[in-house]
Structure formats: structure tokens, C-alpha cells
Amino acid sequence: MELRDLVLLRELDERGSLTAVARALSVTPSAVSQRLRALERTLGLPLTEPVGRGVRLTEPGRLLATGAVEVAAVVASVEARLAAFQGGIAGRIDVAALPSAGVVLLPALLGRLGAEVEVRVHDHDVAEADYAALARDHDLVIGHRMSPEPRRDWQHLRVVDLLREPLDIALPAAHPLAAREAVTPADIAGERWIGVPEGYPFDDLRLAIEAAAGEPFRIVQRMRDNRLVEALVEAGFGMGILPRFSTRPSTGVRLLPLRGVATGRVISALARPEVAERAVVRHALEALRACAAEIAPAPRR
The missing domain is CATH 3.40.190.10 (Periplasmic binding protein-like II)
Structure with missing residues (x-):
């Protein structure tokens, strides 16, 4: 049994298909199948079983997949110590x-x-x-x-x-609340909101703010890029959430801490x-x- 065979089982356990494993290892699916069959013959144990149109690991297969992580970690650790000894x-x-x-x-x-x-x-x-x-x-x-x-x-x-990076409420500099040192959910309830797609962490925070305020925002846009959120906030189209350390200082946007809801x-x-x-x-x-x-x-x- 070679480390490469254990790695193959580990990849199958995580990726879930022979095609995905073949792509990750830069080999053909037939080569993956052949190595699996050869390993099963060597060990005398079934390592995979059919499920739907694909395969999954059996209990012995999962045991060996876990072992692949342990063995590969030990090998990598030894190689790291050797690299340190060699001085570079x-x-x-x-x-x-x-x-x-x-x-x-x-x-x-x-x-x-x-x-x-x-x-x-x-x-x-x-x-x-x-x-x-x-x-x-x-x-x-x-x-x-x-x-x-x-x-x-x-x-x-x-x-x-x-x-840990604080997350702040981003408001247009001309907004009536911009002069404050901080805001609460009640202060910003019902405002126009420039958010992120559903399922993204910042959207979970938006839901928490709405729950604390008892009133939803008016969502006008959803986008992934914080720079776009910042640009639309600066242009006055709404408010949103921006991370404190990675948001560039801007005269058109004010970042205010939120009180009453854990952010960050x-x-x-x-x-x-x-x-x-x-x-x-x-x-x-x-x-x-x-x-x-x-x-x-x-x-x-």
C-alpha cells in the first residue's frame, strides 16, 4: 500500500466522484478505477460501493482515507524539519x-x-x-x-x-445620522439597504439587525463587491455594512459602530x-x- 493510494481514497471521500478525483490528480477516471481495483485486490477488502450513478467509500475505505491525512501530515512535517535543517x-x-x-x-x-x-x-x-x-x-x-x-x-x-475585524454601518456623509458616534438598529430601521446575496455572512447580520429593530430594510441592491457597496452608499442610494480595516477612508462615506447587535x-x-x-x-x-x-x-x- 502506497501513500498515493491512500491519497486517492482521501480525495474520493472529499470530492465524491471518480471524475472529480481524476481531475484533481490530473489522471483519467479509468486510471483512478484501475488503482482502486488493484488496491482492493491487494487488501482483500471492498473499498468502494455503488451509490446512484457513482461510488462512495465503504467503512474500510473511509478508515484508510482518514489514515491518508495522518500519514501525509507526518511526511510533510518531516520534510519541513529537513528544510529547516538545510537552512532555507x-x-x-x-x-x-x-x-x-x-x-x-x-x-x-x-x-x-x-x-x-x-x-x-x-x-x-x-x-x-x-x-x-x-x-x-x-x-x-x-x-x-x-x-x-x-x-x-x-x-x-x-x-x-x-x-477580528469590526463591521460598521456605512452611511452617506450627507445622511442625518452621519454626525453620530454610533447607531442602533432602531435608528436605521426601514432605511434603503445595499446588501449582499442571501446566504452570505453580511446578509445574516442584516437579518439580525432587522430582528432587533422589528422592521425590515428596503433592499435596493444585492452585490458581492464591497467597493460597489461603498460606491453606492457614497452616491446616496442607501446604507450597508462594510468592514472597518479594509474600507478605504472616504469623505463621502461615514462608518459608524452598531450598538445593540454583535457585529464583527x-x-x-x-x-x-x-x-x-x-x-x-x-x-x-x-x-x-x-x-x-x-x-x-x-x-x-
């Missing part, structure tokens, strides 16, 4: 980043890592539930969540909480456990922690 950490790392979190951290990260580490950045603005899936195809994922504790679907990943997001780095043990990824995580510490204290776990 270099390589390439693929980072998937939520744009509004990347604005805060990526410039400092790239500067801290230097030329020895090649960083390939991919921007992904996805729903909170989709960050775990991004870790299958990237070394590190920089995402966010609203809850103090990591999501249930992050439990199989290495989660490093980097910082936790920005985290996610990685598969075995990937997190790689020397270059360890190095990047340490650099991310250092960058975050310069912006705000790391949230307590």
Missing part, C-alpha cells in the same frame, strides 16, 4: 483569498515572504459554507465567518484565526492538515500571524 524555505504556495480579507493581509504577506516564496493568489468571493471546499484545491484559504467558533464543516481543516467577523486561514505541515505553508502561516498582529490582536479561541 522556498517554493510556491497557492492562496485563495476573500478579496476584502486579502486587501487587509495580502500586501503585508507578500512583502514579508520575500522573493524566495512564489505566491499565486486567487480571489474568491463565496458564501461562508464554501470556504472548506476551496481548501481542496489551494494550499491556503483566507476566509471569514461571523461566529466566534469555527464552522462545523471546517473541523477537518487546520484553522488559524488571524484577526473573524478572518481565518484554512488548510488541509497535511498541507499545513509543509515547510512553505508553515512559513506563510507564521507570516500571516505576524501581519495580523500588526493590524489587530488575534481573536481568542
Whole structure:
């Protein structure tokens, strides 16, 4: 039994189809099937079973898939110690980043890592539930969540909480409330609202504000990009939620803390456990922690 066979089972467990596994490993689906059959013959155990038009792992298959993570993590850890002994950490790392979190951290990260580490950045603005899936195809994922504790679907990943960023109510500078130091849900109830798609974390916060105020907003737009939200707020089309650290100072937009409803997001780095043990990824995580510490204290776990 080889590590590559265990990795194949792990990928099947997470990705759910032979076609997806073949795509991830850059082989053909028939090659995946052949390796699975050969491993089953070697072990004398069924590792997959049919379900619908596809297959899933049997109990022995899932056991080996879990073992793949453990073995790969040990191998990566040993390789990392060897790299440290040799006195240099270099390589390439693929980072998937939520744009509004990347604005805060990526410039400092790239500067801290230097030329020895090649960083390939991919921007992904996805729903909170989709960050775990991004870790299958990237070394590190920089995402966010609203809850103090990591999501249930992050439990199989290495989660490093980097910082807590306050979320403020963004108002046009000419709005009657803009001169205040803070607002409450009752102050902004029924206002025109520039929001995000349903299922996104900021929309959950909008629902909480409406519940506290007892009156819904008038939603005039839904969009993912915070810069677009900011532009429409500045133009006077409504108010919205913007993160404090990553919103550029503007004379046309006022950011006010919200009282009466807990706001804020936790920005985290996610990685598969075995990937997190790689020397270059360890190095990047340490650099991310250092960058975050310069912006705000790391949230307590």
C-alpha cells in the first residue's frame, strides 16, 4: 500500500466522484478505477460501493482515507524539519483569498515572504459554507465567518484565526445620522439597504439587525463587491455594512459602530492538515500571524 493510494481514497471521500478525483490528480477516471481495483485486490477488502450513478467509500475505505491525512501530515512535517535543517524555505504556495480579507493581509504577506516564496493568489468571493471546499484545491484559504467558533464543516481543516475585524454601518456623509458616534438598529430601521446575496455572512447580520429593530430594510441592491457597496452608499442610494480595516477612508462615506447587535467577523486561514505541515505553508502561516498582529490582536479561541 502506497501513500498515493491512500491519497486517492482521501480525495474520493472529499470530492465524491471518480471524475472529480481524476481531475484533481490530473489522471483519467479509468486510471483512478484501475488503482482502486488493484488496491482492493491487494487488501482483500471492498473499498468502494455503488451509490446512484457513482461510488462512495465503504467503512474500510473511509478508515484508510482518514489514515491518508495522518500519514501525509507526518511526511510533510518531516520534510519541513529537513528544510529547516538545510537552512532555507522556498517554493510556491497557492492562496485563495476573500478579496476584502486579502486587501487587509495580502500586501503585508507578500512583502514579508520575500522573493524566495512564489505566491499565486486567487480571489474568491463565496458564501461562508464554501470556504472548506476551496481548501481542496489551494494550499491556503483566507476566509471569514461571523461566529466566534469555527464552522462545523471546517473541523477537518487546520484553522488559524488571524484577526477580528469590526463591521460598521456605512452611511452617506450627507445622511442625518452621519454626525453620530454610533447607531442602533432602531435608528436605521426601514432605511434603503445595499446588501449582499442571501446566504452570505453580511446578509445574516442584516437579518439580525432587522430582528432587533422589528422592521425590515428596503433592499435596493444585492452585490458581492464591497467597493460597489461603498460606491453606492457614497452616491446616496442607501446604507450597508462594510468592514472597518479594509474600507478605504472616504469623505463621502461615514462608518459608524452598531450598538445593540454583535457585529464583527473573524478572518481565518484554512488548510488541509497535511498541507499545513509543509515547510512553505508553515512559513506563510507564521507570516500571516505576524501581519495580523500588526493590524489587530488575534481573536481568542
